[in-house]
Amino acid sequence: MLIREATPEDWARIWPFWHRIVAAADTYAWDPDTSEEDARALWMGPAKRVFVAEDEAGSVLGSAYVTPNYGGPAAGIANAGFMVDPDHAGRGAGRALGEHVLAAARADGYRGMVFNAVVETNPAVGLWTSLGFTVLGTVPRAFEHPRHGLVGLHIMYRDL
Numbered sequence: 001m002l003i004r005e006a007t008p009e010d011w012a013r014i015w016p017f018w019h020r021i022v023a024a025a026d027t028y029a030w031d032p033d034t035s036e037e038d039a040r041a042l043w044m045g046p047a048k049r050v051f052v053a054e055d056e057a058g059s060v061l062g063s064a065y066v067t068p069n070y071g072g073p074a075a076g077i078a079n080a081g082f083m084v085d086p087d088h089a090g091r092g093a094g095r096a097l098g099e100h101v102l103a104a105a106r107a108d109g110y111r112g113m114v115f116n117a118v119v120e121t122n123p124a125v126g127l128w129t130s131l132g133f134t135v136l137g138t139v140p141r142a143f144e145h146p147r148h149g150l151v152g153l154h155i156m157y158r159d160l
């Protein structure tokens, strides 16, 4: 697996799984009907540093971004987002993207990283915990999960 900076041409290969994941409405607090144009702005906007994970054949397995979570005096705290194509899940791309993003954020001088809205039922909570994040708090009954009903959103953080 190779992790590299995304190019604008990569979007066409990110969008199919981006749409599938957001339309499932069980992990991201984004409109399940988000248009491709709006999705591109959310994922690849100018403030975002975007990566893709590719397999040996050049297929895009997943993508991640890192961006300042706040502005001005708090711009040293990063935010990141992660999506792995469900057809390629469970093969280590998510963990590899996580480790890569943490290293890139540290190299870019960020002091810490925060996830603003991790659905508490998402198995990714275990992945983030294993990568050193802790739950700072949970907004209760914030997310209408299609199968679990109203569930909390964790704010997760780690120092870099």
Ligand SMILES: CC(C)(COP(=O)(O)OP(=O)(O)OC[C@H]1O[C@@H](n2cnc3c(N)ncnc32)[C@H](O)[C@@H]1OP(=O)(O)O)[C@@H](O)C(=O)NCCC(=O)NCCS
Pocket (backbone or CB within 6 Å): 021, 027, 082, 083, 084, 085, 088, 089, 090, 091, 092, 093, 094, 095, 096, 115, 117, 118, 119, 122, 123, 124, 126, 127
């Ligand atoms: C979360 C996500 C990025 C993980 O990517 P992935 O490539 O499947 O993850 P990996 O194969 O690297 O697995 C990482 C670890 O998480 C665990 N894990 C990941 N997804 C899991 C799932 N659905 N159920 C159970 N465990 C899971 C794995 O067991 C693995 O543990 P290990 O490294 O100790 O063996 C991916 O499932 C995804 O895109 N989900 C939808 C979007 C999302 O939830 N993004 C994160 C928002 S906070």
